[in-house]
Amino acid sequence: MSYLAGKIVLAVTAGAPNNGKGESTTAPVKKARVRGEWYPYVSAQAFRRWLRDTMAASGVTPSPTERVGKAQGKAQKAHTAADPITYVDDDLFGYMKAGAKTDKGTTLRDSPFMVGTFMAVEPVQPTTDFGVMARGVDEPVLHSHEFYSADLAAPFLLDLPRVGTFTLPVANGAGRANYLSEQQALQAAAAMQVGATPVEFRGQQAVRLPLEIRRERVAVLLEALADLTGGAKKAIHYGDRTPVLVALVAMAGGVNPLGFVVDGAEDGTGLEVRADVLREELRAWDGEWETPVRIGWRPGYRQIMRKQFEADLGDLADSGQVVVDHPRPMLRELAEEIRSGRHDAWFDDPER
Structure with missing residues (x-):
C-alpha cells in the first residue's frame, strides 16, 4: 500500500469559517451555485492553512513566507522558503517559487497531501446578520455578514512514498x-x-530523507488533523473545527474508494454514510486495499445513522475489516503505528 485515501466531514453550526470577497458592507461566506442552489464551502487552501497552524501550535516550525513584487499591480506574489528538506509543511503541502526569467531558481513541488473543497452536502441559503457599531460614536456604523449551518465534506489522498x-x-x-x-x-x-x-x-x-523523518512527518499530519483548529470569525461564531467524521483506508494506488461512501443524499436531504456502497467498493478493489477501513465518528453526531451503519457492517467489524472509533484516538493511534514503523511498507510503491 502507498496511499491513504479518505473523506472528511466538518460540522458548521451558525458559523462563517471561510469568507468570500466582499463587494459592499456585507461580508459573504464562500458559496457555490450548483443546479440553481447555493452550497457553502470551505476552500482547500483555508483547510490546509488550518492544518499548518495546528502543526505549528504543536511545535512544528513552519516554512517562512515572503511577499515580493510591486505594492500594487499584477506583479504581486508570495511564497514560502520552498525548502522541503528543512520544513515539514513545504514537504507535505507543496509550493511554487518562481524566479525571474533569467533566474534558474524557479522551483515547485506538488502536494503529497491532496484535499478537495469542503462543500456542503445539501443546499443551504446563508443567513445575513445585521450589526451596528454605535459605541462611542455620534453616527452609528452599519454592517452585516453571512453565516450558515451545514455539514461539509471533502475527499483527501496522501501519497506516502513522496513524503520526504x-x-x-x-x-x-x-x-x-x-x-x-x-x-x-x-x-x-x-x-x-x-x-x-x-x-x-x-x-x-x-x-x-531517512525513513524515521518521513514517518514523523506523516504522523504529525495525522495528529494535526485529529486536533484541527481554525476558521474565520471565531469571536462571534466560535466553532469546533475538529472533524466529526473521518473515513480512511490504505490503498495500493491513488484511487479513493470512499468518495461515495460518505456523501450527500441524492434528494438533497443531508449527509449519508452508506454501508452498502462501502461493501461494493471494497469488493471492487479487492487486493488493492489493506485492512482495516478506519472510520472515526464523533459520539453524538448523527447517532441513528451511526447505529444503522454499524449494524449493516456487523460482519466486517467482527472480522476486523472495518473499525469504528472516535476520530481523535483513531487518527492518533494510526500516527503512532506509523511512527513505530508498523507501516513502513507504505512508504514505497508496491511491486506490480
Whole structure:
C-alpha cells in the first residue's frame, strides 16, 4: 500500500469559517451555485492553512513566507522558503517559487497531501446578520455578514512514498512537479551526509530523507488533523473545527474508494454514510486495499445513522475489516503505528 485515501466531514453550526470577497458592507461566506442552489464551502487552501497552524501550535516550525513584487499591480506574489528538506509543511503541502526569467531558481513541488473543497452536502441559503457599531460614536456604523449551518465534506489522498522524497532537475532544465532547484540539489547532497540517500523514484533521479523523518512527518499530519483548529470569525461564531467524521483506508494506488461512501443524499436531504456502497467498493478493489477501513465518528453526531451503519457492517467489524472509533484516538493511534514503523511498507510503491 502507498496511499491513504479518505473523506472528511466538518460540522458548521451558525458559523462563517471561510469568507468570500466582499463587494459592499456585507461580508459573504464562500458559496457555490450548483443546479440553481447555493452550497457553502470551505476552500482547500483555508483547510490546509488550518492544518499548518495546528502543526505549528504543536511545535512544528513552519516554512517562512515572503511577499515580493510591486505594492500594487499584477506583479504581486508570495511564497514560502520552498525548502522541503528543512520544513515539514513545504514537504507535505507543496509550493511554487518562481524566479525571474533569467533566474534558474524557479522551483515547485506538488502536494503529497491532496484535499478537495469542503462543500456542503445539501443546499443551504446563508443567513445575513445585521450589526451596528454605535459605541462611542455620534453616527452609528452599519454592517452585516453571512453565516450558515451545514455539514461539509471533502475527499483527501496522501501519497506516502513522496513524503520526504524530492526529484532533481533533469539535464535540459525542464522541471517536473516535484523537483528541487540547483541550490536545493546542493542542499540535498549535504543532507545525504546525515542519512539521506539518492534513489530513482518513478522514473526520475531523486533524494530521499531517512525513513524515521518521513514517518514523523506523516504522523504529525495525522495528529494535526485529529486536533484541527481554525476558521474565520471565531469571536462571534466560535466553532469546533475538529472533524466529526473521518473515513480512511490504505490503498495500493491513488484511487479513493470512499468518495461515495460518505456523501450527500441524492434528494438533497443531508449527509449519508452508506454501508452498502462501502461493501461494493471494497469488493471492487479487492487486493488493492489493506485492512482495516478506519472510520472515526464523533459520539453524538448523527447517532441513528451511526447505529444503522454499524449494524449493516456487523460482519466486517467482527472480522476486523472495518473499525469504528472516535476520530481523535483513531487518527492518533494510526500516527503512532506509523511512527513505530508498523507501516513502513507504505512508504514505497508496491511491486506490480
